Amino acid sequence: MNAQPDFTTAFQDEIPNYRAVTDGISSLSARGARVRVTHPRSAWVNELEERFDVLTSLRRGWDGYAGVPVSFTCAQFAANLIERLYTRALPAPQLVPMANGTMRLEWHMNEFDVEVDVLGPYDVVAYRADLLNDSEDEIEIQTDFTELSEWIAALATERVELQEQAGG
Template sequence: MNRSQSNAVFSANVVAIPAASARLMVFEPCHGWREAVMNRLEELVRLEFGWDGYRGVPVTLENATFALRMLEAVCGPNAEAPQIVPGASGDLQIEWHSLKGDIELHVRGPNSVHAWRHLVGKVEDGDNLELTNDFSAVAAWVKEQTEPNLAPATAAA
C-alpha cells in the first residue's frame, strides 16, 4: 500500500469536530445543602487522634470525598442537609430524621455503605441494604423523605 492509498483508508474514518460554537461548561453542583455538608466533612477530617477520648481516628479524606460524591448523587437540590457523625475508625454515619421516618447511611469506606431506612407507622424493622456503587434506592428514599411534595401545589393551580 502506497502513501496515497493509506491516506484514503484513514481519511474514510475521519469524524468532523464541530466548530467552537458549542461550549461544555464544568462547574460544581448547586445544592442548598452542599456548603453545610462540605464544612462538616472538613471539620471531621481535621479531628485529632483520640477525638472520642479513646483511640478514635479522624474521618479519612477518602471517606469524606466519597460521602460528598455519594450525597451529590442521591440528594436533589432541595433535599435537607443530613446530620453527619464520625465513627471511631474513620468511618461516617450520615442520617436524616423526620416525622416520616429515618434514613441512616454507614459509610465504612469508599463503595462500602450499609443503608437503613425506617418509615413511621411500619411495624417491620426497616429496610437494610449493602451498597457499593448503585445508590438509586437511597436516592428514592431521600427524595420521598426530605424533599417537599409539590403535588398539592400543582393540583391547586
C-alpha cells in the first residue's frame, strides 16, 4: 500500500524545488542534469582549520579567569569572512580568542596593524593603524565589508617608497 499523508510541512509551497508527493523520490529532471554547489576553501581557511577547532574547544577559564571558548557561530562567521577576504598575496591572519567567546583576526605587516573583532555573525568592529602615517581608523560593520576588504588589499601593498619618504 502506498498511502500518502494528508498533510504537508510548513512552507513547502514556498520552496522552489518542492515537488508533490506523487513525483518520484528524485528532484532531478528527466534529462538527469546535476548542478552542484561547492564550498571552495581558501588556503587561509585550510591553514586555520585546526586553530578554529582549538579555539572552539578551549576549556572554561582558559585565560586564568572566566574566559569561555570561542562560540561556534562566531568561529563559523569568522571562517566565512576569512574566505571572502582571502588574497594569495598575504599570509593568513592570526586568530586570537577573546575572553567573552568572540575572536579577533590580526595582521601586522607593511607598516599596518589590522585587527578585526568578530563579535558574532554580521557584528564586526575593525581597527587599522597606519604606522607610517601615524593614523588610525575604526569601523563597525554589519553588512557591507567593502572597506575592510580594501584594508586587507592595502596590507599586501609593499610600501617601500613611502618608508623612504618617511625617512625609514
